[in-house]
Amino acid sequence: MGSNSDEIITENMDAPTYAPSLPVPNVQEMVRKEPLQVPGRYIRNQEERLQMDDMSHLSSPIPVIDLSLLSTGDVEELNKLDLACKEWGFFQTTLNPLNFLLVVNHGVAKEVLQTMKDAAAEFFALPLEERKKYKVASNDIQGYGQAYVVSEDQILDWSDALMLIVYPSHYRKLNFWPRTPRGFKEIIESFSNGVKEVGEELLRSFSRIMGMDKDALLGLHKQGAQGMRVNYYPTCSRPDLVLGLSPHSDSSTITILMQEDDTEGLQIKHNEEWVPVKPVQDALVVNVGDVIEIWSNGKYKSVEHRAVTNQKKARISHASFIIPHDDVEIEPLDHLVGSQKLIYQKVRYGDYLRSSMKRKMDGKAHTEMAKITT
Template structure:
């Protein structure tokens, strides 16, 4: 399929976010719809990147589960669990988070309705020239790199003034309302998590949120088509997130997310209606490496397509990120990261393909 078939070819009337861009490439969903048996060479990962069974951890590893309601009510055991999760795992699932099943269901239905649209209709919401918002693929920076088995739509969701509705498929009944409601609920959950992490870092409840300046929220809706040779491809390559924290709504039945733990890949088994939380690079830097942003990836399967929704919480563009004084001890825990404007870090991370922890390594002082 020619890449131009999914390039909307339109010239945007503005410059977009200025964070970077991703090259237009064919829709994987459309490619599979036309031929479900072929795996084009450009999607076949190098051997050392393929999801090999030998890399999986034994089943004795499962990411921690935290009762969000207890945490929000100051339960010391859940706070201790949160601290260990952030230090040793970088990932955990939260249950009893107060977001209703209807809100979660409506959000999943809105995403599904978008990906059910004909290609020509989806192309109306394609990413612009210098904008990552919209429909397409992420982190495609060269014509030579291996591609991921995933289509996505990326939207800036908060604050409301940065939304670009030309990229929102508002023609889908209920789409806008579902995203707005879900976005508001995710913000409440993130605020409570950040407040608890702030206390663990020796600060006041509101300090971590305040550090963001005008906090931004972005949403990435992922569509992973089924694949006849899932052992050859990746839905998303190994990477850590450039966010402070990320909240992920998974498929309730299919396991696709895997995280790197003790040099093995641990599948994150879905818990119906739970939300997966992970630490991002920004929090790793602010915590001076005490809390870890962990590599994760998504794999595909032969049986059916899978969808997920990642919501990212990030600082304002001009905010400086660097180790907080409360997390630095010259004798026992010296400063490990340089100070950098968040926008500069974001442009660096979006300027290359997904490559493990390379972007966090760039922030370390020894990288100078």
């Protein structure tokens, strides 16, 4: 099943590039060598540090949506989805127990999820020199490293990542796909195919709650893409000083995240407070991206979120981003604007995406590009 480790893979010159990022130190290796040190370039300012106190008392149950009910058009579950996206912008989808054995349109088999987790953990356990074989290129985001680093004085995130474009397959740059552990390519494909089916079912449900034909949003993603970012958050001796991932909203249509079942780290901004998202066994976390916010004229908001670290255990998360084709023009849908004030203008998605990637993660500051200025 696995790829031959001696196989020569050439770069796919037809695959698009997205945005450059400055090279930065490998955080995992830095922690391995000096586990008690926190270099100044990772230390957050006082205001951010005040917002990083223990907030477990704020933890609220994120809305849980049953995807098997959504797929049947269940009105009550659609109403729950509508409310979850208005009030939270985040929700968790439960997997039908029957789908632990079968990969169908509304679920990912439990063993597929676990195999992906195990393979990713094995990759990040490799020696640095092996991981560096897939180092991200200077002009793009695909590969192993960090993205969104745009200045030498930028405060850095306490994490490393493996970033790949999975679909369409001709967008893949296979020279950045790890060939160790054995069979990793096939594992990524199996996991991503399951996520793709979940994403398609969710887009149908979003079409329904947005007052459109159920396949309307799927039609706008016919030539779209699916990217994957596997985040590795090493332990930190002073987690109160750093962030694993800076506050941001996603420039995607939707993002589907697989967390570890036993380690918290994801937090979302809700009512101006940072709320920890407690993992739910075998559930996928879904969040509304900027594209849905623009199409809905702000009815459904892309939520700001971040990742924190801890002293005891490294954490891995798997984020899959469903995005339109570069040439799709996104703007508020007439029937969702009605008599309300128009917030967003028409933008070409490829321009919006690259504009957001060429700046550091800074909450929702990048959405200003698409807003109508007065």
